[in-house]
Amino acid sequence: MNRLTPEQVQHIAELAKLELTADEVERYATDLSAILEYAQQLQEVDTDHIPPTASVLPLKNIMRADQPEPGLSPEEALANAPERENGYFKVHAVLEGSQ
Amino acid sequence: MNEFPETIYEARRWLQSGRISSVELTELYLERIRQLEPNIHAFLHVDEAYALTQARLADERRAAGEDTPLLGVPLAIKDIITVQGMPATAASRIxxxxYPPYEATVVRKLREQGGVFLGKANTDEFAMGWSTENSAFGVTYNPWGRQRVPGGSSGGPAAAVAAGEAIAALGTDTGGSVRQPASWTNTVGLRPTYGRVSRYGVIAFASSLDQVGPMTRTVRDNAILLEAIxxxxxxxxxxxxxxxxxxSQQLEGGVTGMRFGLPREYLTEDVHPGIRKATINAVEQLRQLGAQVEETSLPHTAYGMxxxxxxxxxxxxxNLARYDxxxxxxxxxxxxxxxxxxxxxxxxxGPxxxxxxxxxxxxxxxxxxxxxxxxxxKVRTLIRSDFDAAFEQFDALVAPVAPIPAFRIGEAPTDPVALYLLDALTLPSALAGVPAISVPAGFVEEEDELLPVGIQFIGRPLDEATLFRIAYAFEQATQYGAHRPAV
Structure with missing residues (x-):
């Protein structure tokens, strides 16, 4: 397998919303390449007729009665907010021309 | 008789007889924390007032006639498990x-049963690591070695229990994070069957693998704590x-007639010779106790990593996308x-x-x-099948926990593949969702230090009772766990 390029790492970081320094990009390119190369050995296992395991549980979907229960108060929900205003989480504008 | 109760089991007897109150017991552990923390740093947060309030409440409940195993017993909680009124950082700057606006079900259960929370114990950031060196808030020191790590990620709880800063603790095990630190601190650590213990209120790392597990000084305490959560x-x-x-009522009975498998993939050249020897000694011990042990194979073990x-x-x-x-x-x-x-x-x-x-x-x-x-x-399916096949033949498997004993701070392998292979012996059982317990199995000598190593018993899904019975028989016969570090 080819070595992961810094550009590829930068692209993954973009997907994962992680700001990385140039040094970090280099280091993670090396690290991820080594791990993925090691993981190549999985390709030698014949899994043509093997179903994937997403969960080891023999459980099926479990439903509970759809009854309303008390949730967090606005004060509790906002208690850890980095920024808040008028009972809302405050975020930067996401639409052009808005404030 | 000890100067103070060191186990949940002893504490209950002291509390029942009135020889000590929960407030006194909690004060005693808080004093140990004050004395030992500068050298151990097992905790990220200790709240004396919080603990003493709970202890007072426990004494009142006892005075009113209540008597449950954990009533008034001081505990440490890994800082990835939420406790209302205490910070929850997962050892991350992020x-x-x-302060969580709710708490984990396991904590609520302990609270209802009168447990006293001394504080939040250190971990690798988001439970990702082997040593607590990935904690954003400083490393924990292993009470057993100069400048050695306690293991991880539940290194804080393990060190707290080993040093006698808490009677018992809750950790979490995603790929070995309870068992490996238990093995490096001469304590007992259980990874329960996936689904046996609630994950509600536990900060998620890998949801198909995360399990909360009891970390204790003895097998009996471990059984008591699992029952509670x-x-x-x-x-x-x-x-x-x-x-x-x-x-905890089913510990006796021994291992006579039980059949154990010793998977050869767990005793490779990569395993420290002292740990291989401890494993062979454990096998010999099981045989002396009347069990049959046969070599076996779990062919997909190497793919676990x-x-x-x-x-x-x-x-x-x-899971970590939520941190925005x-x-x-x-x-x-x-x-x-x-x-x-x-x-x-x-x-x-962190990195x-x-x-x-x-x-x-x-x-x-x-x-x-x-x-x-x-x-x-898909390969995970094959790893699970290895265990299913083994358990048709054997009651349990016996294996080492970690390939090396506790390393020195700063001396973990730098190559990520070598680093990730440190988990090789605990990952397959985690992927299969089966329970496994680490029990003290002796000591290896490294650079003039005697470092503890554990033995791992791996069992059938939901058959923790058999694991406890095996672990108890082994513990009683060997008494390795009775050794305490000089703190």
């Missing part, structure tokens, strides 16, 4: 100062409704929203967490999903 939780749809057996590190990181990349700097935790306060996400996460997460988020994101990304993530899930 959660610095976060296990069972169906309406808030965690992955919990089993099967009733919780009275584990890549399978785990693809699946666990994929799940982690999704908007609703709680650290926020970089960058000028626009996208930049704020990236900078918050880039600055807030190992970022490495895993990147690996997991890659494994799930378009074009690579089939080759990595899906392939890993």
């Amino acid at each position: 959660l610095e100062g976060f 296990a069972g169906r939780d309406p808030r965690d749809s992955t919990t089993f409704s099967r009733p919780v057996p009275p584990y 890549p399978v785990y590190y693809l699946i666990a990181t994929a799940e982690a990349s999704a 700097g908007v609703r709680y935790g650290y926020s970089a306060k960058a000028p626009d929203l996208q930049e704020n996400y990236k900078r918050t996460r880039g600055h807030g997460f 190992e967490v970022k490495r895993r988020i990147l690996l997991g994101t890659y494994a799930l990304s378009q074009g690579y999903y089939d080759a990595y993530y899906l392939k890993a899930q």
